[in-house]
Amino acid sequence: MTNANRPVLNLDLDLLRTFVAVADLNTFAAAAVAVRRTQSAVSQQMQRLEQLIGKELFARHGRNKLLTEHGIQFLGYARKILQFNDEACTSLMYSDIEGALTIGASDDTADTILPYILHRVTSVFPKLSIAVSVKRSPEMLEMLHQGKTDLVITTMNSEVFPHILLRTSPTLWYCAADYQFRPEEPISLVVLDEPSPFRTLALEHLTAAGIPWRIAYVASTLSAVRAAVKAGLGVTVRSVEMMSPGLRVLGEAEGLPRLPETRYFLCKNPHHENELTTAIFSVIGSGNKSYVPPVDASPSSDVKKPPSDTSLKDAI
Template identity: 35%
Template sequence: MLEFELLRTFVTVADCGGFHRAAERLNLTQSTVSQQIKRLEAEARRPLFRRTTRSVALTDDGEMLLGDARHLLQLEEAARHRLLAPQLSGTVRLGAVEEVAGGSLPPALGRFATLHPHVKLEVQIGVSAELIAQLDAGRLDVVLAKRPLGTSRGRLAWREPLVWAAADTFMPIAGAALPLALYREHSVSREAALNALRDSDLAWQIVYTSPSLTGVRAAALAGLAITPLPASVVGPGLRVLGTAQGLPRLPDLEFAIFEKKRADAAATALAAALASLTQSAARPGA
């Protein structure tokens, strides 16, 4: 049975490329690190490193063990975290924008529920400005939403482009005003789009409004209008339009985590779980 302590030392040596730097990172002596690697090699019954006076490199067996060792250490860390995590309870009221709710939010909530099974979650889906207003009024504890343009409030989670989206079959009519499908008032995407259009020479008109992502996407998919969307939610049936089609450039969106003042331990723990979304490959948007 391979010991986690030895595997942790093995991975650190591989990452650091040598025993001396690994010892510094682990706060151990170099001789202790060397002894632990010898013990691991004895248990594995094969050499894991090729050592020279100038470098340390993994053997083929070491390369094969490295991935398994990382996985085992991740499992060990997760198990230890579950055992040592505080036994939180109570109810946390979460507000989230629609695009996130259908994307990477469910895995984050699932992980949180596993770690804190005694915490009840109440989730409300809405538009950023409305959710932040409810947070300020004390009706929500944590919000994952777009930052209002030009502000730095909240904990930045990620940035992504805001783009013009239209149906694959959409063809603008020469000389006609550009038809727009927008969120109703108090939307970051709406404000960004209108600001960009006001600074351009384009003629445009709002032909469709909706309080939801589903609504504005439906209008775009039907070919009724173009709409500003986070790049990650453009999806099948829509294409991105840009400066090549004469449209003004749109700013990046900033998604942030907002917490109420004097949040309790359960709300703080949920905000930390949401912060892990920054390491996700998918970047959703609302």
């Protein structure tokens, strides 16, 4: 019998879940904890999976389980199979739920992360009525605290609120494409008015590095910051989501300090929680890697492409 005539195999979803856990965590021991099985049971499952598909999935390198070429190829399919299975089950489970949902988003997530959150929510809960409010992160968290919104996408993580890490993005120094950066002069900064975590981040890292700075322009909105930077008024700090034509990235080559990554969270308020928000939070938490995309920073003649976001290796 040729390979072309071989019967199609029916893959066991439990085996696939364990395989993905081993691939992500690199050891049978860690995967066993994740899938709530014994280490020997995980080992037996992987042996069964390899026998089923007739290929070696793991290279034998001590305790660490590295994927073979076939393993890497199979991993992508395993993730998609599990994703579609879970989405189908979830969609049927919640398809009849009705209600109103309010989502708050910070300025820099309104056209990047928010659309994919909305797509995920509406695909699972098609009968929901959704209202969206876009404000700065401190305002969003205050609205969440007051119960004026159900969920918030923000860069400011508060331990007070249960949260899901949606993505991790590089944080960069931006200036206009034709900006003349002069390291011998105090850095002219374009910042948001207080409170602003990116403003605080820039000032703290410049001060710690002994680099002189001055506030050249203060704005109340992200669009005003972007406009001022493109006009050549100075340098600003934002996550990679701000990248757009007309901007370029400065960095260590210009003597500027490396910045910590920006983390985006989805938060809820347990004191103003209901069955609907609990279900939505659970759905997003179980599948966030499948719908939050990597940053698309298309290079142009006057744009330096920033480093790509590596936190979402499963994004499609």
